[in-house]
Amino acid sequence: MSDPIRRLIHAFSKLPGIGEKTGARLTFFLLNADPALPRELAEALLDVQTRVRLCSHCCQLTEADPCRLCADARRDRSVICVVESMQGLMAVEKTGEFNGLYHVLHGVLAPLDGVGPDELHLRELMGRLNGVEEIIVATNPSVEGEATAIYLHRLIAPLGITVTRIASGVPIGADLEYADPLTLSRALSGRRPL
Amino acid sequence: MSDPIRRLIHAFSKLPGIGEKTGARLTFFLLNADPALPRELAEALLDVQTRVRLCSHCCQLTEADPCRLCADARRDRSVICVVESMQGLMAVEKTGEFNGLYHVLHGVLAPLDGVGPDELHLRELMGRLNGVEEIIVATNPSVEGEATAIYLHRLIAPLGITVTRIASGVPIGADLEYADPLTLSRALSGRRPL
Numbered sequence: 596m597s598d599p600i601r602r603l604i605h606a607f608s609k610l611p612g613i614g615e616k617t618g619a620r621l622t623f624f625l626l627n628a629d630p631a632l633p634r635e636l637a638e639a640l641l642d643v644q645t646r647v648r649l650c651s652h653c654c655q656l657t658e659a660d661p662c663r664l665c666a667d668a669r670r671d672r673s674v675i676c677v678v679e680s681m682q683g684l685m686a687v688e689k690t691g692e693f694n695g696l697y698h699v700l701h702g703v704l705a706p707l708d709g710v711g712p713d714e715l716h717l718r719e720l721m722g723r724l725n726g727v728e729e730i731i732v733a734t735n736p737s738v739e740g741e742a743t744a745i746y747l748h749r750l751i752a753p754l755g756i757t758v759t760r761i762a763s764g765v766p767i768g769a770d771l772e773y774a775d776p777l778t779l780s781r782a783l784s785g786r787r788p789l
Numbered sequence: 790m791s792d793p794i795r796r797l798i799h800a801f802s803k804l805p806g807i808g809e810k811t812g813a814r815l816t817f818f819l820l821n822a823d824p825a826l827p828r829e830l831a832e833a834l835l836d837v838q839t840r841v842r843l844c845s846h847c848c849q850l851t852e853a854d855p856c857r858l859c860a861d862a863r864r865d866r867s868v869i870c871v872v873e874s875m876q877g878l879m880a881v882e883k884t885g886e887f888n889g890l891y892h893v894l895h896g897v898l899a900p901l902d903g904v905g906p907d908e909l910h911l912r913e914l915m916g917r918l919n920g921v922e923e924i925i926v927a928t929n930p931s932v933e934g935e936a937t938a939i940y941l942h943r944l945i946a947p948l949g950i951t952v953t954r955i956a957s958g959v960p961i962g963a964d965l966e967y968a969d970p971l972t973l974s975r976a977l978s979g980r981r982p983l
Binding site: 598599605607619620621626627636637638640642643644658682685 | 792793794796797799800801803804805806811813814815816817818819820821824826827828829830831832833834835836837838840841850852874875876879895
């Protein structure tokens with residue numbers, strides 16, 4: 596096996612969820628694939644690094660500042676959905692149900708990992724609350740996500756802005772039999788009149 | 790989400806076993822990682838494409854021709870281990886038990902997929918049988934791998950060269966209870982005196 600192959604396997608195996616074996620599989624796939632494919636991937640990698648930065652409004656990763664969403668005059672500026680990560684933003688956006696703006700924290704409060712309020716993009720959020728009526732906290736329903744939601748509520752509700760939290764409960768299509776007790780107890784306490 | 794990000798996710802999702810979600814996870818990981826990492830991956834991708842070719846002897850992917858293994862005077866030139874792919878070669882080499890040479894077919898006979906003997910690197914194998922005493926067929930124990938082994942036996946045994954096949958059976962550490970019937974019947978028929 597040659598050094599360039601070894602190096603590519605090694606580079607792939609630094610990515611999350613990819614070990615030596617998957618790295619080798621990807622490498623040999625690319626060696627047998629259309630030569631345009633590795634080049635396309637390499638160019639996209641270099642491109643993303645030089646052209647992507649944070650939107651100075653919502654802190655999402657973007658090419659243009661303000662980002663496409665913040666610049667869109669058709670979005671409702673009175674609601675901001677706060678998410679942990681770009682993946683959270685993409686997931687909410689994919690529902691097609693939300694027409695407000697976003698704010699990406701790039702993390703959640705995790706004191707044990709040394710992530711306090713100063714490590715999140717909270718200052719940017721506090722600076723854009725003018726005219727905002729509702730903050731929807733869409734952090735993950737994890738311990739840290741919940742703690743962050745409570746923190747945001749304490750910080751923002753006193754300013755007279757409604758702070759809401761996305762619902763937790765049994766996912767659509769799931770079977771109660773297999774739901775974990777915590778999710779089910781959350782679904783019970785969050786019950787609504789039909 | 791910006792276009793460079795979308796493009797990188799799209800490029801990742803063309804790789805086997807990687808969909809949109811994993812592509813997004815890898816992309817955002819790289820955007821938050823040490824900037825050296827995406828650059829290292831990009832350079833390895835471009836490098837592997839320009840510097841890797843087939844060894845004219847064993848057909849493995851290599852930078853130098855002949856490859857490191859074929860050029861190594863300490864390897865036993867009387868035994869050739871025939872493998873389907875580079876991954877097969879790497880797996881056998883990792884055992885540390887084999888000191889002969891390899892031959893990479895880059896495929897197996899699969900008539901339904903249009904892969905006949907001409908599509909494999911058989912001509913190169915036939916051209917290097919001088920002085921060879923044993924051919925070990927280490928194709929996968931699949932239908933196609935077995936068919937390829939039988940084909941190689943018919944082709945090469947008449948030349949007075951021993952053609953052997955790696956053993957199939959119950960993997961070490963496995964439980965007979967969970968072994969599939971085909972593997973177990975192979976283990977029975979391949980039994981050896983203690």
